[in-house]
Amino acid sequence: MSQLFSPYQLGSLTLANRIVIAPMCQYSAKDGCATDWHTIHLGHLALSGAALLIIEATAVEPDGRISPFDVGLWSDETEAALGKALEAARSWSDMPIAIQLGHAGRKASVAQPWKGGGQLGLDEGGWNVHAPSAVGFETYPRPPRALTRDDIARLIEAFADSARRSVRLGLAAIELHGAHGYLMHQFLSPLSNKRDDEYGGSLENRMRFPLEVYEAVRSVVPAGFPLGFRISGTDWVEGGWDVEQSIAFSKAAKARGIDFIHVSSGGLSTAQKIPLGPSYQVPLARAVKEATGLPTIAVGLITEPEQAEAIIGTGEADLVGLARGILYDPRWPWHAAAELGASVKAPDQYLRSQPRQYSKLFA
Template sequence: MSQLFSPYQLGSLSLANRIVIAPMCQYSAENGCANDWHSIHLGHLALSGAGLMIVEATAVEPDGRISPFDLGLWNDETEAALAQALRPARRWSQMPIAIQLAHAGRKASTAKPWEGGGQLDPDKGGWTVHAPSAVGFENYPRLPRALTRDDIGRLCEAFAGSARRAVRLGFDAIELHGAHGYLMHQFLSPLSNKREDDYGGSLENRMRFPLEVLDAIRAVVPAGYPVGFRISGTDWVEGGWDIEQSIVFVKAGQARGAAFVDVSGGGISTAQKIPLGPSYQVPLARAVKQATGLPTMAVGLITEPEQAEAIIGTGEADFVALARGILYDPRWPWHAAAALGATVKAPSQYLRSPPRQHSKLFA
């Protein structure tokens, strides 16, 4: 039996297999509101046969968006728009759907990637950005303003408010974005956090804000509701955040009720040196899983069914999360099931689609 296609119970959530659709920014929202593009994007991925889909990084306040076109969940208007966008996927698919809640911190106020991605000036649609310290991202010209203690408390409330809305919308889990150089990661990494109060300096202090956000969200979601983190297992920069600190952080989150961890890497500095290659970040996930036992997602150039099967079968991670690969091949789980002799769910309208040699593909 394929381990990739074995079921898994994640808190109150039952997953049919170990394939996760990772959150992928679309830069297509309007004032934080989802629209028809999101209905199309989420709808076709919901028919892919994956075990879980995580909606893209969704800002908890307008200033937390990476770009002016990021998805948001901070008021009734953004909540209603997301409900509408999800409706087709919910009608035609039973796939569980989670959401990633996020704040971009010093990496906010940028253009769309296909329009250069640079920092936007206020007269071109940008805004003043905030961060743990007045330390800018290297290639952005304007420095962020350091968050006050009152700002930090307000942001915890903003995350909790978005979590309440996520539960109302029927999302099955919440992932907190603590990776890729965004706000929570900025607090964690000594490269970006130069604070001298109890939110900076020691590892314990640098972990304080993300853990307070976790506490605030756990307080407003139902018992057993899965809340986890996406982290960068390392900054890939000497003297920065690393796997040893990641393990300490994950253990602290686990003690406070974190249900899973999604282990990525990098994003805090342009000085990062990433050893790109197939499964290049899987060792980070393996280290976290072995040290903590927390349900773990692996990411990073996982492209082949046999590769994903080996990651799950050897216990390196509990899930594999696909991003660009599943955009390129939205039926990747079908093709993986065919290659591994497994079965996968598909809509009735597509039951006659497999080639004859895979006539028993669909459960």
């Protein structure tokens, strides 16, 4: 039996297999509201045969958006818009849908990637950004304002409010975004956190804000509700965040009841030197899993079925996350199941597409 297509229990959530669709920003919202694009995007991915679909990084306040076109979940209007897209997807798929809640911090206020992705001027629809310290992202001309303690308290409540809205929308799990150089990662890394109060300096202090966010979110979701963290396992920069600190953070989160850790890397500094290659981030997930025993999601150029099967079969991670690869091939789970002799759930409308040589592909 294929290990990739074996079931898995994530908190109170039963997953049909080990394939997760990782969050992927679409930069196609309007004033934080999901649009028809998100209905199409979520709808077709919900038919892919994966076990779990995680909605893109969703801002907990307007200033927390990466770009002016990011999805948000901070108001009744943004909640209603996302609810509309979810209703459409759920009409034709029972795939569990989760959400990633985040804040961009100093990496906010940028153009869409296909328009260059640089920091937008205040006369171009951009805004002043904030961060743990007044230390800007290297290529952005406008530096951030350092957050006050009152700001921090307000943001913690913003995460909790977005979590309440997530539960009301019937989402299956929440992933807190502490990776890729965004706000919680900025607090964690000594490269971006230069504070001299209880939120900076020592590792314990740098972990304080993300852990307080977790505790606030945990306090407003139902018992057993799956709650996890996306972390960058390393900054890939000397003197920055690294795998040892990632393990320490994961242990602290485990002590507070975290359900899973989703491990990627980088994104905090342009000085990063990433050794790109197939499965290049999987060793980071393996290190966290081995040190903590926590369920882990591995990502990073996982493109081939046998590659994903090996990651699960050897215990390097419990789940594999697909991102750009599943945008390129939205039926990747179907093709993987065919290659590995497994089966997937397909909508009735597509049953006639089953190739003759894979007569047991559709369960």
